[in-house]
Amino acid sequence: MSLACGIDGCGGQVASDGFCDTCGRQPGAPEPTSGAPSPTGAGPTCPRCGSSRDPGASFCEACGFDFLNASTPSTPVARPAPSTQEPPPEPMSPAGGGNPQGAHGGSRTASPDPVPAADWQATVTTDAVWYARFCETWRSAHGDDCPIRFPGDHERSVRISGPVVVIGRHAAGIDLADEPNDPAVSHRHASLVLQPEGTYAVTDLDSSNGTYVGSEPIAKGQTVPIAPGGSFNVGAFTRITLEPGVSAREA
Amino acid sequence: MGFTLSVAQNEYLPQGATEVHAIVTVVADEDTEVTSADKLTEIIIIDVSTSMEGERLDQARIAGATAIDQITDGARFAVIAGNHQATVVVPMSRADAATKTSAKDIVGRLHATGGTVIGAWLRKADELFAAAHDGINHALLLTDGKDEGEARQALLRAIGGCEGHFACDCRGVGTDWIIEELSTISSALLGTVDIIPSPAGMPAEFARIIDRAMSKNVGDVWLHLWTPKGSRLGYVKQVYPIEGDLTGMGVAVTELISEYPTGAWSPGESRDYHLCLQVPPSRVGEERLAGRVSIASSGTVSQTTLVRAIWTGDDSLTARICPEVAHYTGQADLAEAIAGGLDALKSGDASTATVKLGRAVALATEVNNSQTLKLLQKVVEVVDYRTGTVQLRPEIAKADQMALETRRTVTVRVSGDRGEVP
């Protein structure tokens, strides 16, 4: 279990290095002793992003919200900075970590921990049905036969954990250049992002051949949750199935 | 392979400042298992257009044979003869005494005819690499001329199609090739570019390039960078041993994490990266992590190093200059001054050329880059190194001018010790 960052309502996770994985600040660090008009977390806050507000400042330091010219928080006055045109995106849950191996260290608990520390097992198999479909797509796109051969049945399991697991050729999370080596997988193909519920969602990293859940490609920027036992396809013949590992089942 | 990272920066920022600079040094482990040769694939691409006829092709035949000799037994290799088309003269084979002998025989009988369509050569190489087993893929591309007979867009598309599939070191022999074309290829394909002024220099250069390619033992290494919410990336550049901007090559892994390709590494290899990060402002007394940097490759992530920002009202802290940051900023200015000076020279503006190349001399002196200084001295006569007072040489050989242009991004470390020349 890791500590949640409470600074300015951040809600990010504190990594093992003591810094928040979202805002980079250090919950629990001593408050600034000089030059700070109001202590962190106290005093007026920005109506849009909740950051603490320097009395006398005309713009929010965090999001650029215009305090003076905005009559209500919902109608900020347009400024050249793009961040004022639309509300900032919701904080990612959980935020990406600098340590994809998932070594969250903190033992303190400041607020309910939204992310159960979980180990999952990704089973990488060859999928003949998917391969047939890939070859058909290849033929219609290129006019000739797909040069990639089906390697036969393969199955291996990779233990995954941590907020972000990158999938690709020589990627740190799930390395698909390993046997049976799917050549249609990109170097950075897809990533698994841990959800607050403790399950993973998959997102495509703008790969050449796409990431498919069922037979649907994942659209740019879209994140698709994978239920325990659920799977998705990448490359010419690869299927990845996610199962809770021992610690996730106990959680 | 494991990597060790360290960071040099002045983490203290004055009130209101948001820009954080850091130099991250990455060192690949020395004591790592020997590369298994079957991971290595090499393609040698030799220009056989009509202009190569004569001494250039004679030396290219010898250089090709020398290169083939340098290929480790067990590695895969192929040879492409390039003109207006790409001909696979030596098909992809596993290197052993017999395949090397027959390949050298074929290369020894190359003859010159036709034009120069470099995009076709790259597409053919990419095709051969795709059929080869996955691993550490490297190409050596030699040309003596300008890309012709294809639209600029076609060349750019061909380059884009190869990105991430193989590394490509480009060499131009003589002075009729276009630096911009080859440097576009080498920077997109994480390789180097250089001039071989005289054909006789080809064999030694080929041997050096292949030797280095054969020493790589991890093929696909990424700089993994986390930055806090609300921050913006100024740039990520490799600054040693050669400058190269990676900013546009990043792959966003999450909203806050991007990975930047660094290509293949040899055991013991060491490189420096300059990170410029724009962090959200904070109050004096606050600290914020500006970045977490690590190296991701083949199923592992290295130790993470931290880039910090601490806001303080103490001028003695914020005024400190980080020597590494200043040193590499100086070398970036040096490369820019050279480029500007040579541009002016090409357009006939001698006075601007003199000023900019003079500034380059002063900068090269300051950062102690003796190799660059030597190249500059072939173009200008130095009156005063410190102030950068120079005179253009009356006769400037085109090869010297091209050598200065292609090698201007080769850097040295703070101590002034010489790095590997590309």
Ligand SMILES: [Zn+2]
């Ligand atoms: Zn936070």
Ligand SMILES: [Zn+2]
């Ligand atoms: Zn705000």
